[in-house]
Amino acid sequence: MGNQNNVTEFVFMGLWRNKQIELLFFFFFLICYLAVLMGNSIILLTITHSHLIEQPMYYFLCHLSLTDISYTSTVVPRLIKDLAAARKNISYNSCMTQLFTAHLLAGVEIFILVAMAFDRYVAIVKPLHYMVIMNRKRCNLLVAVAWSLGFWHSIALLLMVLSLPFCGPNKINHYLCDVKPLLQLVCKDIYVVSILVIANSGMVVVVIFLILVVSYILILYHLRKMSSAGRCKALSTCSSHVMVVVLFFVPCIYTYVLPAGSENKDKEISVFYTVIAPMLNPLIYTLRNMEMKIAMQKIWSQMSHSDSK
Numbered sequence: 001m002g003n004q005n006n007v008t009e010f011v012f013m014g015l016w017r018n019k020q021i022e023l024l025f026f027f028f029f030l031i032c033y034l035a036v037l038m039g040n041s042i043i044l045l046t047i048t049h050s051h052l053i054e055q056p057m058y059y060f061l062c063h064l065s066l067t068d069i070s071y072t073s074t075v076v077p078r079l080i081k082d083l084a085a086a087r088k089n090i091s092y093n094s095c096m097t098q099l100f101t102a103h104l105l106a107g108v109e110i111f112i113l114v115a116m117a118f119d120r121y122v123a124i125v126k127p128l129h130y131m132v133i134m135n136r137k138r139c140n141l142l143v144a145v146a147w148s149l150g151f152w153h154s155i156a157l158l159l160m161v162l163s164l165p166f167c168g169p170n171k172i173n174h175y176l177c178d179v180k181p182l183l184q185l186v187c188k189d190i191y192v193v194s195i196l197v198i199a200n201s202g203m204v205v206v207v208i209f210l211i212l213v214v215s216y217i218l219i220l221y222h223l224r225k226m227s228s229a230g231r232c233k234a235l236s237t238c239s240s241h242v243m244v245v246v247l248f249f250v251p252c253i254y255t256y257v258l259p260a261g262s263e264n265k266d267k268e269i270s271v272f273y274t275v276i277a278p279m280l281n282p283l284i285y286t287l288r289n290m291e292m293k294i295a296m297q298k299i300w301s302q303m304s305h306s307d308s309k
Contacts, residue, residue: 001097007166007185010095011171015267016095026083032275033076039282040065042296050295056134057123057237058292060116061285062243063143067112068278071105074098075274079175088175092166096178100158101178103201106252107150110208113143113248116241121215124234125222126160156200160193174267176274180255181266194259202256216242240284247277 016022043065052058078098086171090098122133157179167187175183179197183190219238223231251272258266288291 006168007092007170009089009171010172010177010185011092012082012090012175013171014082014088014175015081015271019207022083026080029080029083029275032279033072033080036072036076036275036278037069038175039279039286040069041291043282043285046292046299049299050294052291056119056139057116058130059136059139060112060119060143063146063283064109064112064116067105067109068281071102071109072274072278074101074105075176079295082175095182096158096159096162098177099161099179099182100154102178102274104150104154107153109150109195110205110252111146111149113241113245114142114208114212115139115146117212117215117245118130118142120234120238120241121219124219124238151162153200153204157197160196160200164188164190174270176270178266178270198257198259202253202258205249205252205256209245209253212245237289240289243284244277244281247280248273251277 008304014022015025044062047053047058047062053062061110113298119134123130126133161179161182164186165188166185172181173184179201183193216238223234254269256267286296
């Protein structure tokens, strides 16, 4: 059949097939999306309008919040619209665009989390050399590398999917255009392609997650030499990052390590890294961080003072 492609649009089957449940979750996801926008915007505003932007940890956090807003905006607005729609259709070109953009931004987020882990490692293991190693030039380089690696990961997946023939069924058992549900619609054997997808996404996520785990084991080892006060402060900042990593990586590993076509809860689990994690990140980084709380209070006081004038 070659690479014949007779499909011009896809139809999402969505998370549920019960209209009452879908309308209920329409409001739930709308509230979640507004919380993502508001929470991450507050972090961006706080960091960019305070001295915190000069610190590498908060510089990376600023980029993480921007990526969370962009990534969620690629997926959730369409999900909300489809929950209220009678027919959940998307054109072939729009589907490929969503696939590329979602994987690009997810890839960038993964590598920014790696950069944040590296920053914490240097701060605790090599504190005397911290400002030399984590200078602004190197921070900019790490962010640029995150975007570059995210782009190559995403473009590889996109080119792989574009080369596949879709010549019959067009119902995607998901709420977004992701590579695994799309592979189930391909009208040729997908064994080799599934292995490539696992290598591109699944194994990469597993390897990066293991690297992060090792880095935090080394951090815990070096914390033994610190004073009690220093240990508590280091654990406070590190624990926030660990929580974010677990919320994002564990669902990703579950989704992308298993081959396409396997019976699992991909679309339900994916809600964690497309909606829940971006919504909880601002809470994790603000409620557990005294510097962020102080900076937010100062900005709020300045804004209140300027309004009173």
